Amino acid sequence: xxxxxxxxxxxxxxxxxxxxxxxxxxxxxxxxxxxxxxxxxxxxxxxxxxxxxxxxxxxxxxxxxxxxxxxxxxxxxxxxxxxxxxxxxxxxxxxxxxxxxxxxxxxxxxxxxxxxxxxxxxxxxxxxxxxxxxxxxxxxxxxxxxxxxxxxxxxxxxxxxxxxxxxxxx
Numbered sequence: 001x002x003x004x005x006x007x008x009x010x011x012x013x014x015x016x017x018x019x020x021x022x023x024x025x026x027x028x029x030x031x032x033x034x035x036x037x038x039x040x041x042x043x044x045x046x047x048x049x050x051x052x053x054x055x056x057x058x059x060x061x062x063x064x065x066x067x068x069x070x071x072x073x074x075x076x077x078x079x080x081x082x083x084x085x086x087x088x089x090x091x092x093x094x095x096x097x098x099x100x101x102x103x104x105x106x107x108x109x110x111x112x113x114x115x116x117x118x119x120x121x122x123x124x125x126x127x128x129x130x131x132x133x134x135x136x137x138x139x140x141x142x143x144x145x146x147x148x149x150x151x152x153x154x155x156x157x158x159x160x161x162x163x164x165x166x167x168x169x170x
Contacts, residue, residue, distance in 0.1 A: 006169035038154025045158030060108040065118025070144035
């Protein structure tokens with residue numbers, strides 16, 4: 001079997017398993033994991049090199065991005081910078097995005113796209129689900145925690161699909 005066919009088959013099978021888990025037992029009204037964030041992490045794992053370092057950098061970068069987005073969400077929703085009026089959110093976003101990128105000198109956070117994926121997934125989730133104010137909650141209504149859990153599981157599925165493809169491609 002060609003390497004491409006093996007990879008396609010492994011991702012198809014494990015993608016179906018992931019979708020079942022994330023949309024079924026881990027999903028629902030109070031989700032533990034989000035299928036779409038897991039697939040972002042899965043793609044990030046391969047984009048980052050598809051090896052052990054990629055697993056670490058995907059989880060670290062996307063988690064860091066989620067935390068920075070959580071800080072931005074907290075600052076915006078708290079009204080802490082309300083005196084800036086319409087400039088409050090843009091200033092908060094500008095500062096947090098600067099932090100998101102400037103840390104690229106740190107090896108584990110050197111994959112800027114991973115940092116951005118975590119930030120964007122968290123902000124997108126919070127803004128569409130109306131959970132921006134939950135960014136300090138110590139449960140899975142917190143978009144930061146939900147994105148981190150989904151990232152970890154998705155990146156692990158990425159690693160597993162790579163290993164399965166390696167076995168099938170022999």
